[in-house]
Amino acid sequence: MRNIFVIAKNTLKLEVRDKILYGIIIFGLLYIFFTLFLSDLVLQELPMVKSFGLTGIFFFNAIIALFLGTTSFFKDVDRKVVYFILSKPVSRAQFVLGKFFGLCLVLLFASVILSVAYIGLILYEHGGFDALGLLAIAMQFLEMALFLAFAIFVSTFSSSLLSIVYTSGVFFLGHVVSTLLAAAKQIGLGGIKLMLVEILYYIFPNLEKFDARDLAIHAVAMPFTSFALAVAYAGVYIIILLSAAIWIFDKKEI
Amino acid sequence: MAITRSSQFSKVVIFVLLFLLVILLQYEYDVTKMTLPASSGASGVSSLMVRMADLGFHPAVGSFLWATTMPEILDLFRDKTEYLSDVAFVNAVDPKMSYPYAFSVLTLPAVPSNVFPDGLKDAIAIGNQGLQSADPDWRIAYYMAMDYYLGLNDKKDALLYFDIAARTPGVPQFAERFSLNFGIGSNERETTKELWTTIRDSTNDEFTKERAQMYIDHLDDLDTIQAAAVQYKQQYGAYPTSPSELVTKGILPAIPQDPFGFTFVINKDGTSGIDLTKLPQSISTEPAQ
Amino acid sequence: MVEFSHLTKAYKKRVVVDDFTLSVDVPIFGFLGQNGAGKTTIMKIIVGLLAPTSGTITIDGSLATHPIFKKKIGYMPETPYFYERMTGMEFLRFCDELFEGGGNATAHYDALLKKVGIYGARDYEIRTYSKGMRQRLGFAQALVNDPEYLFLDEPLDGLDPIGRREMKEVMLDLKKEGRRIFLNTHILYDVEEICDEVGIIHQGKLLYAGSVKEFCAGKPLEERFVEVVEEREKQTP
Numbered sequence: 001m002r003n004i005f006v007i008a009k010n011t012l013k014l015e016v017r018d019k020i021l022y023g024i025i026i027f028g029l030l031y032i033f034f035t036l037f038l039s040d041l042v043l044q045e046l047p048m049v050k051s052f053g054l055t056g057i058f059f060f061n062a063i064i065a066l067f068l069g070t071t072s073f074f075k076d077v078d079r080k081v082v083y084f085i086l087s088k089p090v091s092r093a094q095f096v097l098g099k100f101f102g103l104c105l106v107l108l109f110a111s112v113i114l115s116v117a118y119i120g121l122i123l124y125e126h127g128g129f130d131a132l133g134l135l136a137i138a139m140q141f142l143e144m145a146l147f148l149a150f151a152i153f154v155s156t157f158s159s160s161l162l163s164i165v166y167t168s169g170v171f172f173l174g175h176v177v178s179t180l181l182a183a184a185k186q187i188g189l190g191g192i193k194l195m196l197v198e199i200l201y202y203i204f205p206n207l208e209k210f211d212a213r214d215l216a217i218h219a220v221a222m223p224f225t226s227f228a229l230a231v232a233y234a235g236v237y238i239i240i241l242l243s244a245a246i247w248i249f250d251k252k253e254i
Numbered sequence: 255m256a257i258t259r260s261s262q263f264s265k266v267v268i269f270v271l272l273f274l275l276v277i278l279l280q281y282e283y284d285v286t287k288m289t290l291p292a293s294s295g296a297s298g299v300s301s302l303m304v305r306m307a308d309l310g311f312h313p314a315v316g317s318f319l320w321a322t323t324m325p326e327i328l329d330l331f332r333d334k335t336e337y338l339s340d341v342a343f344v345n346a347v348d349p350k351m352s353y354p355y356a357f358s359v360l361t362l363p364a365v366p367s368n369v370f371p372d373g374l375k376d377a378i379a380i381g382n383q384g385l386q387s388a389d390p391d392w393r394i395a396y397y398m399a400m401d402y403y404l405g406l407n408d409k410k411d412a413l414l415y416f417d418i419a420a421r422t423p424g425v426p427q428f429a430e431r432f433s434l435n436f437g438i439g440s441n442e443r444e445t446t447k448e449l450w451t452t453i454r455d456s457t458n459d460e461f462t463k464e465r466a467q468m469y470i471d472h473l474d475d476l477d478t479i480q481a482a483a484v485q486y487k488q489q490y491g492a493y494p495t496s497p498s499e500l501v502t503k504g505i506l507p508a509i510p511q512d513p514f515g516f517t518f519v520i521n522k523d524g525t526s527g528i529d530l531t532k533l534p535q536s537i538s539t540e541p542a543q
Numbered sequence: 544m545v546e547f548s549h550l551t552k553a554y555k556k557r558v559v560v561d562d563f564t565l566s567v568d569v570p571i572f573g574f575l576g577q578n579g580a581g582k583t584t585i586m587k588i589i590v591g592l593l594a595p596t597s598g599t600i601t602i603d604g605s606l607a608t609h610p611i612f613k614k615k616i617g618y619m620p621e622t623p624y625f626y627e628r629m630t631g632m633e634f635l636r637f638c639d640e641l642f643e644g645g646g647n648a649t650a651h652y653d654a655l656l657k658k659v660g661i662y663g664a665r666d667y668e669i670r671t672y673s674k675g676m677r678q679r680l681g682f683a684q685a686l687v688n689d690p691e692y693l694f695l696d697e698p699l700d701g702l703d704p705i706g707r708r709e710m711k712e713v714m715l716d717l718k719k720e721g722r723r724i725f726l727n728t729h730i731l732y733d734v735e736e737i738c739d740e741v742g743i744i745h746q747g748k749l750l751y752a753g754s755v756k757e758f759c760a761g762k763p764l765e766e767r768f769v770e771v772v773e774e775r776e777k778q779t780p
Contacts, residue, residue: 014626051351054313054314054320056648079624084620087590087620089614203276203277225286229279
């Protein structure tokens with residue numbers, strides 16, 4: 001068990017030395033800074049500033065998660081660094097879990113930096129502490145963890161490039177699928193076609209539930225049941241993805 | 255490390271169970287979650303497309319689209335009406351964003367009617383939509399009240415909408431004070447009172463009845479004080495400087511209690527009014543965001 | 544004592560390790576064979592990186608697949624790949640931490656690094672290391688848990704003559720300490736110099752196992768090796 005922690009800590013240490021990660025974080029900070037200008041010139045309204053800020057954090061975190069999830073695990077295996085690790089008393093499951101938690105920590109690191117900038121922005125613009133904004137960021141983090149788990153899962157059988165394609169595709173579908181179902185019902189789709197859409201809706205990771213941005217911008221608190229269900233959903237889905245990843249990785253010839 | 259068939263099988267079973275759990279959680283979530291107002295009306299399908307494509311960025315997309323739409327109001331002067339369809343689109347993408355509605359209500363009627371005759375009509379329509387869908391924003395009702403009074407000469411609706419504005423959370427002091435005291439000037443008090451009486455008597459809604467009654471009482475109090483001031487002048491040769499003198503000199507048993515909590519004053523010309531320097535406790539002391 | 548019993552590894556079209564049976568009970572054992580003979584595959588199976596298609600390996604009586612075994616071994620892969628942005632010291636410490644209950648004092652790592660001769664570069668990032676330094680670091684991490692058994696895949700590859708001498712000295716020291724070493728190599732000279740016994744592997748099959756002197760029978764090792772391999776080639780259809 002301790003091995004998971006060791007690998008996680010090591011992943012964090014290494015990724016944090018990656019220049020690309022810093023590049024993305026700096027872009028994120030620039031974006032938040034830019035929102036400050038935008039708010040004085042055009043946006044003016046606080047809900048609009050919040051919407052730009054929170055969406056920016058979401059977007060940049062997604063980029064970071066995509067980048068980390070599709071490269072970190074794959075590189076370790078492809079470049080055979082794992083030879084050193086798996087020849088020691090470390091199970092393949094421990095390695096997968098260690099990578100996952102390590103990458104979550106890296107994402108947390110980036111999130112905290114961007115969140116502090118965002119909270120500072122709102123404080124400066126309005127003088128209030130955007131607690132709901134923090135909740136939205138926390139929900140986003142949960143979504144990103146799910147995203148990371150999926151990326152790692154895909155990394156066990158695809159190269160980096162394909163992983164990026166699959167993971168982006170799932171991210172897109174995950175957000176679109178509830179609107180798709182609503183649209184299908186709206187235009188009166190019936191029978192088998194509707195059932196297919198419904199199956200897609202239930203099986204695919206349904207990511208809209210982690211969107212607390214809308215609520216934060218309009219100062220509406222999230223009901224506790226929704227929050228609890230979203231956390232449970234993320235937890236179960238992550239377990240599924242990581243278990244599948246471990247299962248595949250166990251059998252992989254390296 | 256050979257994997258036996260039974261452990262393979264049990265792994266598949268566990269996977270299936272976990273997926274069933276996922277489906278259950280999703281279903282539960284759908285049942286219990288709060289829904290934000292859905293997009294409405296004509297731009298339904300295309301705004302749906304935007305919501306689909308924007309991956310959960312819709313508030314930002316809405317804000318961004320608004321930033322590009324706002325300047326188009328000026329094009330209305332040149333008979334280009336893109337503003338209307340664009341603002342409808344923005345509102346469909348993010349119905350809760352209140353600023354586009356408020357801005358439209360304020361500016362559309364300002365376009366000369368020979369260039370754009372439907373300004374008021376559209377403003378009112380957008381305003382009502384905003385009241386229904388958007389975050390509470392005092393400006394929507396406030397500007398609508400102005401439009402009714404100044405544009406359509408409809409004082410009754412103006413009163414109703416000013417009342418809505420006064421009750422909206424976050425309304426700043428000046429707006430609340432103005433709204434509650436719209437039409438209390440001594441020369442128009444009678445009309446205002448008549449209008450509120452009509453409103454009170456023609457509605458079945460308890461809340462509206464109570465609200466109307468508050469305004470009627472407010473106006474009655476002002477009348478009472480004014481009549482007492484006249485009486486005072488007849489007796490003592492000059493108008494009193496404050497309503498408390500009416501009590502000390504026995505003309506009134508007590509200063510009437512204002513339902514809104516304002517302090518009454520007596521103006522130099524003997525008419526009654528409210529003290530602008532003293533705001534009642536009930537009025538919010540925080541300015542709107 | 545290490546025993547291989549009918550070890551086989553087959554992929555869809557090729558058999559890479561073919562019914563490999565062998566008993567080893569000497570301090571330094573060398574697997575000798577050409578590139579692609581199956582030496583690396585056998586070693587990967589021993590340390591648990593690959594699973595055999597059939598057959599077993601037992602070490603001191605227990606199966607090598609038992610988790611306890613991994614605590615007793617050190618492994619050095621062929622052409623080691625590292626986390627380039629770690630320093631040598633960090634990497635060594637990381638490897639040690641993977642043995643639950645690791646966390647030795649820095650002195651332990653210092654000693655190891657000195658032993659393999661890269662102490663001076665311990666705080667530089669591995670991406671600055673030369674080929675020889677990487678080999679040495681690979682060797683060091685194989686020793687970090689004080690193992691009973693060492694499995695080294697081409698340990699002298701890429702080292703200059705002095706480096707080769709130094710590492711051979713280290714191996715002989717380890718032998719004196721009572722450890723057991725298995726090494727893969729295609730360099731005949733090294734086998735002659737330090738191996739107590741040799742196993743000749745060709746196309747996944749064990750052609751000979753036993754003392755080097757007996758194998759040579761007076762002739763140069765190279766000549767004997769080529770003889771045996773060619774004879775084998777003739778037999779295969």
